[in-house]
Amino acid sequence: MKNKKLLQLVFFLSSFQFLVAQGSPDYNGGLKIKFDEDGKKYLRLISWAQVQATYNNDAPATSSKTSFNLRRARIMLFSQITDKFLILTHFGLNSLNAGTLSPTGKGDGSQLFLHDAWVQYSLSNEHAIGAGLHYFNGISRLNNQSTLNMMTLDNNRQSWATIGLSDQFARHVGVFMKGKFGKLQYRIAINDAITNGLDARPALSGQTVYGGANLLGTKDAGKTFAGYFEYNLLDQESNFLPFKVGTYLGGKKVFNIGAGFFVHPNGTVKLESGNPVGEDVSIFAIDAFYDTPLGDDGSALTAYATYQSNNYGENYLYSAYGTGNMIYSHVGYVFAGDKTKTRFQPYLSYGxxxxxxxxxxxxxxxxxxxxxxSGHNSKLTLEYQHQDYGTSTSAVTLQAMIYL
Structure with missing residues (x-):
C-alpha cells in the first residue's frame, strides 16, 4: 500500500515538471485548485500572453515599418479527479493585429477558438490512451513544441509541417496513445484529416494540391498517422502533457535522441489525363535535444538540431510547405547569475x-x-531574423511574455 501511494505521488509530481523546472524561483506550481488534502484531485489553470513590437525595414512603402501584434493569448485548464482520468481544454487566439482586428470584435481574427480538448485514460503509471482535439503529434520535438517556454522568439515555422493542411492549428481530431518503456518515450496517433484545409487551390495539370480529403473523399484520404519516439539518455522528461519544453535554463540535465513520422495516404492530389490522382504524404525527422547546467553559478547550455524529409507529393510547393528537405538548429547560453534576479540568454538559430x-x-x-x-513566467525576447528565399527580408522583434 505504501509503495502504491508513493508511485501515485511520483506520478502527480512529475506531471508538473514542465511547469516548475524552467528557472522561475517564484512560480511554485502556479494556479491550482485542490479538491482533496493530498492534491491528487485538482483543477489546474494556466494563462499566458505574448505581445510583440516589430520593425520591418522591408515593409511596403504604404505601410508603417513598425507594427504591434498580440502574438498569443491563451488559457489552458486540465483536471484529474483520480489519476486514471484527465480532461484538458485549451483555448485562445493568435496574431491579433491591425489587419485582423474587427470593429466590434466579431471578425474571424478576433475570435477565441479551441486549440485542444481531449480526454485521457491511464492504462498504468506509464501508459495512457485518449481522444479528442489533441496535440500528440509526430515528426519531431518542434512539432510538439510548447509555446510557454520556447528558447527562440517563436518556433521554427517549417517544423509545424502540417499546420492547416491536415489539421486545425497543429491539432487533429482523433485517438492517441502515449507512454514510456524505461527511458524510451513514445506517442502515436490516428486522426481524421481536415476536409477544408488551407490549400484550397483547384487541381490543375502540373500542380499538386493538398486536398485529398476534399477532392478524393474521406474514404480514400481521410486518415492520418503520426508518431514520435525519443530516448532520454540523462534526466527523464515528463510526458504527462504533449507540450515539449524549449529550454530548461539548466533546471534539468537532458539529452534526448528522437525520431518521428507523419503519413497521410492520398493526402495530396494531382491531375493525370484530366483525372484526380492521390499521392501519399510522408514526413520523417530525426532530432537531438541537449540542455544542461554548466556549473553551480547559474550558467547553462541549450542545443537542438533536426533533419526533416518532407514528401507532400511530386513537386509540391505551397506557402511554407514543400516537398524537399530541411535542416534546423539552435543553440543558447545562459550567463552565470543569481536565479532570483534577471538572467540573460543569447541564442542563435539557423534553418x-x-x-x-x-x-x-x-x-x-x-x-x-x-x-x-522570473524564468519563462516573465521574460523579454529581442530577435533579429533574416530570411533569404529569392529575395531577402529582415525584421527586429521585441516580445514581452507573462504566464501564470
Whole structure:
C-alpha cells in the first residue's frame, strides 16, 4: 500500500515538471485548485500572453515599418479527479493585429477558438490512451513544441509541417496513445484529416494540391498517422502533457535522441489525363535535444538540431510547405547569475529548406537575446531574423511574455 501511494505521488509530481523546472524561483506550481488534502484531485489553470513590437525595414512603402501584434493569448485548464482520468481544454487566439482586428470584435481574427480538448485514460503509471482535439503529434520535438517556454522568439515555422493542411492549428481530431518503456518515450496517433484545409487551390495539370480529403473523399484520404519516439539518455522528461519544453535554463540535465513520422495516404492530389490522382504524404525527422547546467553559478547550455524529409507529393510547393528537405538548429547560453534576479540568454538559430519545385532554398537566420525576469513566467525576447528565399527580408522583434 505504501509503495502504491508513493508511485501515485511520483506520478502527480512529475506531471508538473514542465511547469516548475524552467528557472522561475517564484512560480511554485502556479494556479491550482485542490479538491482533496493530498492534491491528487485538482483543477489546474494556466494563462499566458505574448505581445510583440516589430520593425520591418522591408515593409511596403504604404505601410508603417513598425507594427504591434498580440502574438498569443491563451488559457489552458486540465483536471484529474483520480489519476486514471484527465480532461484538458485549451483555448485562445493568435496574431491579433491591425489587419485582423474587427470593429466590434466579431471578425474571424478576433475570435477565441479551441486549440485542444481531449480526454485521457491511464492504462498504468506509464501508459495512457485518449481522444479528442489533441496535440500528440509526430515528426519531431518542434512539432510538439510548447509555446510557454520556447528558447527562440517563436518556433521554427517549417517544423509545424502540417499546420492547416491536415489539421486545425497543429491539432487533429482523433485517438492517441502515449507512454514510456524505461527511458524510451513514445506517442502515436490516428486522426481524421481536415476536409477544408488551407490549400484550397483547384487541381490543375502540373500542380499538386493538398486536398485529398476534399477532392478524393474521406474514404480514400481521410486518415492520418503520426508518431514520435525519443530516448532520454540523462534526466527523464515528463510526458504527462504533449507540450515539449524549449529550454530548461539548466533546471534539468537532458539529452534526448528522437525520431518521428507523419503519413497521410492520398493526402495530396494531382491531375493525370484530366483525372484526380492521390499521392501519399510522408514526413520523417530525426532530432537531438541537449540542455544542461554548466556549473553551480547559474550558467547553462541549450542545443537542438533536426533533419526533416518532407514528401507532400511530386513537386509540391505551397506557402511554407514543400516537398524537399530541411535542416534546423539552435543553440543558447545562459550567463552565470543569481536565479532570483534577471538572467540573460543569447541564442542563435539557423534553418535551411530545399524544395524540389524550385532551385531557391529558404534560409532563415535568427540572432536573439532572452531576459528572464522570473524564468519563462516573465521574460523579454529581442530577435533579429533574416530570411533569404529569392529575395531577402529582415525584421527586429521585441516580445514581452507573462504566464501564470
Amino acid at each position: 535551411s529548406n530545399s524544395y524540389d519545385a524550385t532551385t531557391s532554398n529558404r534560409n532563415v537566420l535568427g540572432v536573439g537575446m532572452n531576459a528572464f525576469m
